[in-house]
Amino acid sequence: MDSLIVAAAQALASGDVLGALKRVALRDDGPALALRGIAMAQLGDLVRAKALLKSAARAFSPREAVARARCIVAEAEIALVSRDLGWPEKALETARAALEKHGDRINAAHARNLQIRRLLLIGHLDEAERLLTKLDPSPLPPAARASHELAVAGIAVRRLRIEPARAALTRAAEAARKAAIPALVVEVEDAARILDEPAARLIAKGNERLLSLDKVEALLASDTLVVDACRNVVRNGADIISLASRPVLFALARVLAEAAPAGAPRALLLSRAFRARHADESHRARLRVEVGRLRAALEPLAEISATTEGFVLTPRQAQDVVVLAPSVEVENAPLLALLSDGESWSSSALSIALSASPRTVQRALDALAAIGMVQRVGNGRACRWMMPPVVGFPTTLLLPGPLPSD
Template identity: 60%
Template sequence: MDSLITASARALAAGDALGALKRVALRDDPPALALRGIAMAQLGEHPRARELLRRAARGFGAHEELARARCVVAEAEVALAMRDLGGSLHSLRALAAASATLEAHGDRANALQARLIAARRLLLLGRLDEAAAALARLDASGLPPSLVAVAELTAAELALRSLHIGAARNALARAHDAADRACVPALLAEVAEARAALDRPAARRLVAGGEQALRLDEVAALLASDALVVDACRRGLGVGTAWRPLARRPVLFALARALAEAWPGDVDREALIACAFRTRHPNESHRARLRVEIGRLRALVTTLAHIEATAGGFILRPCGECAVVVLEPPIDGDQASLVALLSDGAAWSTSALALALGASQRTVQRALVELEAAGRARSIGRARSRRWLSPPLAGFTTILLLPAALPIG
């Protein structure tokens, strides 16, 4: 490896993308193309970075499998930054094969990077159990501090999404120490932002005459208590470790929410029909459907609460002497989870958003059009290259709105 390539690689490791480009910008040999691709990725030019990395991978010969494996990992990192989460089976297998090749050649740092990319992709998709299993297999001991910082940041995000606040604080402390040793400003800024999320409001608790802002640790404590919590952030209800998800049953959740908001009083039938079925002119068919849906909700929450009929409507009675608490998201609207994903600063495709939310692309597209009309999102590009962005949300954290946030376990 010549001196310019070595100097460029060192500049990239220190986060100096422009310094790296100055040394190899006019070269087209495979090592230089790979370094140029990584530098362009650090500068946010992801499409160009992907093109350069693919050219570099093609340029390396059959006997240079280690270099080609590194290009595959770098391209996977770029795909993650571009929120290209679809990932064909071939590309996922290529990343796994690259990780095995790197491990076989003793390149533990890049092998760990490959596994971290896979774990971070699972986090973005909300597949927290799989992400936790992937992270549990990682061993970052003895590796560069910058990579240790990324690993700890990933562990911290998983802990935050799972509402394990103590574990998140510990992981962030380790991430800060590693980022400080690495002397990479971008990593230090990322750690600081993650730490700030712990002190920002994450949800609103409805109280008599108003609402109370709660931080993540306060939300976790509330969910671990013996109160019956109707959680509008994650669309479900539970007491302690018992959890009933209702994200895919919007009518049942609307009924549970209305009953919880009225507790300890009851809700009349017309109000429940208007809330659940969105009609102001109920008829007998709506009343019959209400009875059916109340029966379904009653069967679902039978171990947590009872739903009793009253002269005017229905009332929620929790089992035991526990209170009923309603948690509202920090932002209003039916597209709160979509806005939370878009607010991470990355440009998302419709397909990636649909994959992360577990919804159809058509549903997501309609929601994006509504957000764009309201000035809460904007698009760049056209056709298949179209991407969606949203301004960062200041003053609160949207952790609880991200897909598949787990109940306390």
């Protein structure tokens, strides 16, 4: 490998993108094309970067398997950054296996880290943790080590394991400082800041207060009956009853929990659960049926009794009943939580991450665009969706992936 290629690679590793381009901008051999592709990716021109990396992979001969595999890994990283979640993950696994076979442990570990980050993005935490146990981060250079620790912290945050998340972010900050890449340092700092921001609201006995993630973790581990409006479940410690597929029952449970220990009037239950402005006998009959279903669903954790005015929720073992709600409640909040990462998403990628149909996601995007909460960039297959940063918008508890014991 000639001196210009070595110098360009060293410049890229230190974050000097323009310095790298000065050395290889006029060359079209395989190594130069690959370095130009990586440089363009760091400058934000992902389309040009992807084209350059494809050209680089074609420029390498079939005997240069390691170089071709590295190009595939770089292309996979660009796909991840551009939220192209439909990019073939089998190609990345094949490239990772080739790198490991030829002794390139650093790039093989980087490829594994990309697989973990993709799984984390779409909420497949069990699979991400399984791959994490197979990854030895010791050969990773500081920049890749910081990215690895960010993935570890991301899994811990989704699991609401805040202390392990803080420890991982501390290691990520140390690795980012060693890498001396300002953008990476800022990324780690932003991730650490999330842990101290308000993540949810606690509603109990008519009062509300904001909770950080560590306080949410403590609440869910306590002996309190929690109606969790972030995941649409009712939980008491490790005992969890999901009402995610039964929105009417969850709406009733929330109203009853907000009113506890007092009872909730029938008129309030009808208006909140059925959106009935003028209740008639059919609405009241339906309320009796749905309350009966809720009583059966929550029987292990709570009792629902009728009163002269309505119904009252009484926990069987817990001392208190509270509601855990997002700190800001808006329609299509999970969709906004994904878009709030500042990246541009395709509707197909959002569909994969949310496990929703593409048509459902597209309708939600159109509705949000109509009120100015998201914006469209590009047209046709190049269309992407993004939103400007919203100060204080809570994302962690709305992102796909289970909380403890889900």
